[in-house]
Amino acid sequence: MIPAQFEYVAAGSAAHAIDLLGQHGDDAKVLAGGHSLLPMMKLRLAAPAVLIDIARASGLAGVSLDGDEIVVGATTRHADLASSELVRTEAPLLAHAASLVGDPQIRHRGTIGGSLAHADPAADLPMALLVLGGSVEVSGPAGTRRVPADEFFTGFFETALADGELLTAVRVPRQAGVPWGYQKFVRRANDWAIVGAAAINGRIALANMGSTPLRASAAEQALTGGASPAEAAELAAEGTTPGEDIHADREFRCHLARVLTRRALEHLS
């Protein structure tokens, strides 16, 4: 399968990429690892006229500390996130989530910024960002702003990124030593979650239980009110509207959400 024709431009910096986005508008797509975009282009589900490659743009990759937050550059690859000692210590749930994306080859290419901007509700990193209470930094012609995870995922493969904006970094609170749980149900190796559940600090997030990654709000409130993990987990699917596909119908997804939430709350790392 061969993508439709396009023009390729390598951006030297985030500012350069934003300039290019301004020039080309809707005709352009940002390329980083390309492991969500290129498969869509090969299937001709996407046919951008211009690809702006930010994979080698300066200053967009790497992990650092900023006060009580970890800052992860948008083009940081899953493999680097998973093996980063800093991330493994300060946000182990995030490192674990990155280690479960796809397979080793995919983790050598795919990036955190790409995964979040793609916003697949079944993916690992959107759920991880949501449960960690992180945020993303986006830059555009009007300047830079921060969007909390709770406001970033707006619909099926849709985010709060505005036209001409580039996701440049991801921020998550430092949570060294805080117990966390992460559950991902798949039938095949290297697949997306049929349902996923993650828990830390009284927050619970679900993957593939709706058009975006979701908070299990009813279960969170029950925990706050003193319910046991098992009692709270019974409420995990409340308010969700999971889709149906060949892997699972709605009822089975709701069952998985309850079971995986209980496991995420009970089997803490």
Added chain:
Amino acid sequence: MMQVELTVNGVQRSDEVEPRLLLVHYLREVCGFRAANIGCDTTSCGACTVLLNGESVKSCTVLTAQAAGQQVITAEGLAENGDLHPVQQAFRSEHGLQCGFCTPGMVMAAVSLLQENPNPTEDEVREGLEGNLCRCTGYHNIIRAVLAAASAAAEPATAQAEVTA
């Protein structure tokens, strides 16, 4: 069309390519290295696995343009001076193949895996090769081959002594 410069199996190249040319097509059709196979063409099967800067990638999901300025190695580029790479040797010794279609990808994935984890457990080998499918289901000997390659690398002196004896 665009000009890309990259190193393939140790040789610096400069080629005019279409921006949409996938790395696997570049390697097979422009460079003539046909070890990387096109299996599923959807980033699933791993038959097209090559090393990009020493790390395994699926070349059906990389643009040639994305590899500009970088080092690509295919299975043809593993042997040195006519001697098989230790992973290739181990696949041969342990009969880590049946039809052979997945083999170049398996070998490249295994080389990358052993670079990141030189002494893996059997479970780690199975996890580490999760991006590569063998439709003959010949996994048992593939896992044995990777473990044998790891052992051989861990005990080069012993292995050498056995060969000499």
